[in-house]
Amino acid sequence: MLDRLQTIPRYYVYLLLAAVVVWQVLFPIHLPIVPSASTRGVIDAIKAVPDDKLIIISTDWDASTQAETGPQTKAIIEACFQNHKRFAIMNLQPPVGVKLANDLAESAAKRYGARYGVDWCNWGYKYGYENVLLAMQKNIPLAVGKDFNGTPVAQLPMMKGVKNIRDIGLVVLVTGLANMTEMWVGLIQTPFRIPLAAGYTAVMAPGYYAYLDSDQLKGILVGAKGAAELESAVGRPDAATAIMNVQSWAHLLIIALIILGNVGQTLARKSSAETGR
Amino acid sequence: MSYHLLLIWAAALATLGVYSILYRENPVSRFFEHIFVGLAAGYIVATTWTQNLEGKWWDPMIVQGHWWWVFAPVVGILFYFIFSRRLSWLARLAMGLFFGVGAGTFFREFFPLLAPQIHGSFKPLLPLAATAASPGLGWADVVLHHWVFVVILLCVMSYFFFAIPHEGRFGSGLARASALGRWFLMIAFGAMFGNTVMARISLFIGRVQFLLNDWLGSFLPWFAHRGM
Numbered sequence: 001m002l003d004r005l006q007t008i009p010r011y012y013v014y015l016l017l018a019a020v021v022v023w024q025v026l027f028p029i030h031l032p033i034v035p036s037a038s039t040r041g042v043i044d045a046i047k048a049v050p051d052d053k054l055i056i057i058s059t060d061w062d063a064s065t066q067a068e069t070g071p072q073t074k075a076i077i078e079a080c081f082q083n084h085k086r087f088a089i090m091n092l093q094p095p096v097g098v099k100l101a102n103d104l105a106e107s108a109a110k111r112y113g114a115r116y117g118v119d120w121c122n123w124g125y126k127y128g129y130e131n132v133l134l135a136m137q138k139n140i141p142l143a144v145g146k147d148f149n150g151t152p153v154a155q156l157p158m159m160k161g162v163k164n165i166r167d168i169g170l171v172v173l174v175t176g177l178a179n180m181t182e183m184w185v186g187l188i189q190t191p192f193r194i195p196l197a198a199g200y201t202a203v204m205a206p207g208y209y210a211y212l213d214s215d216q217l218k219g220i221l222v223g224a225k226g227a228a229e230l231e232s233a234v235g236r237p238d239a240a241t242a243i244m245n246v247q248s249w250a251h252l253l254i255i256a257l258i259i260l261g262n263v264g265q266t267l268a269r270k271s272s273a274e275t276g277r
Numbered sequence: 278m279s280y281h282l283l284l285i286w287a288a289a290l291a292t293l294g295v296y297s298i299l300y301r302e303n304p305v306s307r308f309f310e311h312i313f314v315g316l317a318a319g320y321i322v323a324t325t326w327t328q329n330l331e332g333k334w335w336d337p338m339i340v341q342g343h344w345w346w347v348f349a350p351v352v353g354i355l356f357y358f359i360f361s362r363r364l365s366w367l368a369r370l371a372m373g374l375f376f377g378v379g380a381g382t383f384f385r386e387f388f389p390l391l392a393p394q395i396h397g398s399f400k401p402l403l404p405l406a407a408t409a410a411s412p413g414l415g416w417a418d419v420v421l422h423h424w425v426f427v428v429i430l431l432c433v434m435s436y437f438f439f440a441i442p443h444e445g446r447f448g449s450g451l452a453r454a455s456a457l458g459r460w461f462l463m464i465a466f467g468a469m470f471g472n473t474v475m476a477r478i479s480l481f482i483g484r485v486q487f488l489l490n491d492w493l494g495s496f497l498p499w500f501a502h503r504g505m
Contacts (some may be wrong), residue, residue, distance in 0.1 A: 011300075014299055017478075021481065021482055021485050022485060022489065024504070025485055025490075025503060025504040026503045027503075062317070066483065067479045067484070068476060094317070094321065095320060095328070096317070096320055124324075124328040126329065127325055130382040131378075145333050182390055185386075185389065185390050186389045186390040190392075190393060201476050202472040202476035202479065203469075203472060203477075205472060206469045207469075213394075214394040214397035215397070224479040224482075225475070239483075242486065242504050243482045243486070245504070246485075247478055251474075251478075254474065254478075
């Protein structure tokens with residue numbers, strides 16, 4: 001009987017998890033979301049950008065992590081528009097991130113009456129990893145070339161006066177890929193003292209807390225939780241807030257299953273020891 | 278059926294098809310997996326051309342008449358000599374070039390990447406005042422944070438310190454610190470695994486939201502805005 005607690009068929013676990021998720025998506029019980037210090041670091045960094053400088057939002061993510069990185073990017077774009085900060089979207093890898101981020105920016109720009117090329121622009125997907133960043137150190141219009149729509153970026157009004165990386169006030173990296181942070185920190189943040197903030201998938205975020213402690217990162221958004229906290233900070237609860245409500249209940253189920261499995265194991269061990277005696 | 282609705286139905290069928298692997302390995306799941314991989318590869322090829330090669334190589338060479346760009350792909354083509362037994366040394370030339378560039382760039386990144394973290398590890402155990410880097414924290418909080426940081430750092434480092442055996446008069450202290458370091462590492466791995474679970478469930482919730490709100494909501498309006 002007790003052995004059964006440890007050998008629950010995985011289909012039942014999947015079904016139970018799906019049931020909890022569907023229940024909370026359809027009939028949510030809202031839980032409070034309070035921005036953490038690492039999330040406040042991101043919004044503070046955006047607010048601190050001088051008006052004559054640009055923000056780069058590097059959207060190095062794709063559909064496979066969209067549930068976390070999509071809402072993060074959306075909340076960052078909202079924060080930029082709310083604080084009247086000009087920004088450029090770009091991406092080093094994978095290329096689809098720049099298209100998905102473009103859709104988010106277009107939709108938000110309509111609400112804020114922001115104009116493409118004046119308040120925001122999209123530099124597009126730039127292949128070459130470190131080489132792109134090395135080129136941007138010296139000459140951004142040359143390194144970027146044409147934007148997402150095929151217009152030379154030098155012709156965009158907001159690019160007047162933007163020559164090299166020293167004209168950038170903040171880089172916000174949103175990524176589900178390892179090694180992107182190392183490139184930005186090693187080639188841009190530390191050598192040029194350009195503030196850097198990041199949004200990560202929850203899987204990879206723990207590895208980057210050391211960068212927060214050394215002030216190489218101004219703030220971190222951790223998965224959907226970080227996105228929900230930023231949505232709360234900018235006063236626009238959206239997809240990530242909905243995800244986090246569901247997530248909390250799914251976590252409760254997983255914790256209950258872990259406890260159940262361990263109780264089963266302990267009782268089964270005791271019972272077999274007694275039988276053996 | 279509108280274009281947008283068609284996209285939603287295609288995405289819903291692909292989602293359900295891929296998730297069918299939860300029951301067992303099956304051809305439907307494989308079919309959608311291959312479509313996803315093919316689409317991603319095709320998209321990379323197309324955008325690499327439209328957003329990189331066209332503007333930076335093709336246009337300068339053809340439109341602006343900078344003919345010398347014709348030599349740029351030569352190094353890339355050298356890679357394909359790997360398939361020839363006789364001329365594979367040509368591929369090694371290209372690989373050597375890329376290894377050299379990669380190593381040089383990495384050396385350039387390495388010091389700026391790690392030096393601030395080494396510097397950041399030297400935390401005062403009794404700071405004179407709460408630092409500006411710790412907003413909202415009082416002096417006692419900062420002291421506690423620094424002590425926790427330093428103790429864990431030393432214990433974890435001692436776990437990876439093999440120059441002295443972890444036994445004997447001096448080694449026994451090291452062994453105790455290293456055992457503690459092992460516990461701290463386990464706690465850190467637990468936190469990382471917890472975050473991994475959170476990430477995976479977020480992705481699943483995102484898909485369920487899509488299926489319920491967008492797909493079912495497209496023909497049963499009651500589902501459209503549930504949970505938002």
